[in-house]
Amino acid sequence: MxxxxxxxxxxxxxxxxxxxxQARKLPPVDTWKPESTSDSRMRIAADGTWYHDGSPVTRPAMVRAFASLLWRDPADGQHYLVTPHYRQTIEVEDxxxxxxxxxxxxxxxxxxxxxxxxxxxxxxxxxxxxxxxxxxxxxxxxxxxxxxxxxxxxxxxxxxxxxxxxxxxxxxxxxxxxxxxxxxx
Incomplete structure (x- = not known):
């Protein structure tokens, strides 16, 4: 086939x-060490669909923007959305x-x-x-x-x-x- x-x-x-x-400019989330943490109320389903408060995020540009802020803690496997001063947990199903x-x-x-x-x-x-x-x-x-x-x-x-x-x-x-x-x- x-x-x-x-x-x-x-x-x-x-x-x-x-x-x-190489041209893709991504934020250096791995160098940011914010002290404040909260829950983003977001989830990435196993099929790749992003959700916020249970509703799908339907704007591809928003998904790309959020995806550029993703970081996974190597110690516990938790995913975060990270900015220089704040990080929020995000549930990732797979x-x-x-x-x-x-x-x-x-x-x-x-x-x-x-x-x-x-x-x-x-x-x-x-x-x-x-x-x-x-x-x-x-x-x-x-x-x-x-x-x-x-x-x-x-x-x-x-x-x-x-x-x-x-x-x-x-x-x-x-x-x-x-x-x-x-x-x-």
Whole structure:
């Protein structure tokens, strides 16, 4: 089953994708250490939908803005929306982002997220497999401890890519790093 990459990603080579990634200016949330903490009353559902007070956030620009402030505490796994003077907890049911598309170019795997960001898998953004070995969930490190879960169609693209490459283990290589698509025992 062939997959047609959307033109905006399909028309880009690895250098152009890397330039897009580099050009994205994000706040340095990992350097901010606010003392005040409260509950944002926000939630990111397992399907990637953002909610505030139980209602979906329907403006994509708002979701992108909030997503740029996400940070996950490595000590307890709690997700926060962080500003220089304040942080708010945010409930994340599974992963903070969803990977909705994939492209292979020149030995690198690029993923589009549900926030229209591009992430290139590699040493700084590893892939990991979790769950049932027969139907694993694949996660991509995005930034600040946050991850993207590959949606079903993107997981299928990645699995087909791995199978085309052959080998005994179901694995992929991106930017010189090899990632197993099988959960560790």
């Amino acid at each position: 062939a997959y047609d990459i959307p033109p905006d990603l399909a028309g880009m080579n690895l250098l152009e994708i890397a330039e897009q990634v 992963a903070a982002f969803i990977a909705t598309d994939m492209r292979d170019d020149d030995g690198a795997l690029a993923f589009r997220l549900n926030t229209d960001e591009l992430v290139i898998a590699g040493p700084d953004n590893p892939l990991r497999a979790e769950g049932d070995p027969d139907a694993p969930s694949i996660y991509l490190a995005v930034r600040h401890g946050c991850e993207a879960k590959l949606d079903r169609s993107t997981w299928m693209q990645l699995a087909e890519f791995a199978l085309e490459r052959g080998g005994d283990d179901l694995a992929v290589t991106s930017q010189g790093e090899t990632f197993s698509l099988r959960p560790s025992a």
